[in-house]
Amino acid sequence: MNISLSNLVKANGYNKSSKRAGRGIGSGKGGHTTGKGTKGQKARNGGQTKQWFEGGQTPLVHKMPYRGGFINHAKKIVVSLNLGEISANDRVNSLKTITPEVLMTNGFVKTTKFDFVKILGTGVFTNKVEFKDFQYSKKAIEKIKASGGSAS
Numbered sequence: 001m002n003i004s005l006s007n008l009v010k011a012n013g014y015n016k017s018s019k020r021a022g023r024g025i026g027s028g029k030g031g032h033t034t035g036k037g038t039k040g041q042k043a044r045n046g047g048q049t050k051q052w053f054e055g056g057q058t059p060l061v062h063k064m065p066y067r068g069g070f071i072n073h074a075k076k077i078v079v080s081l082n083l084g085e086i087s088a089n090d091r092v093n094s095l096k097t098i099t100p101e102v103l104m105t106n107g108f109v110k111t112t113k114f115d116f117v118k119i120l121g122t123g124v125f126t127n128k129v130e131f132k133d134f135q136y137s138k139k140a141i142e143k144i145k146a147s148g149g150s151a152s
Contacts, residue, residue, distance in 0.1 A: 076115040084123015097130040
């Protein structure tokens with residue numbers, strides 16, 4: 001005879017009822033303690049502690065120092081350079097176009113983690129140079145255009 005879902009037979013003890021805790025001696029779950037041991041917090045109704053409870057001592061969360069302030073994860077990292085600093089370097093002055101990569105190789109930008117480089121207008125600038133991929137102050141744009149260069 002093949003076994004299939006249509007000819008399965010229930011095993012003996014299949015309809016056995018579950019033991020009901022806390023319903024007296026006749027319930028099949030022991031006497032008056034009903035499997036919870038004797039006394040104590042865990043034997044009481046609703047006596048379970050929170051997962052982070054440490055037995056009454058000061059919890060680890062309260063022992064740690066507070067982290068003050070607010071961390072803005074959307075902030076932009078800006079490297080600012082003055083036109084006077086750029087014009088003081090002879091290697092950069094001889095170039096026709098200046099990009100952030102050129103400034104990094106010449107030591108103007110010390111970090112590799114930045115969102116953009118901003119050119120500020122402080123200092124004397126007289127070179128005819130094309131600036132690419134920067135942000136500019138109004139004064140810097142005026143000085144670059146006055147010297148015959150361009151800022152894009």
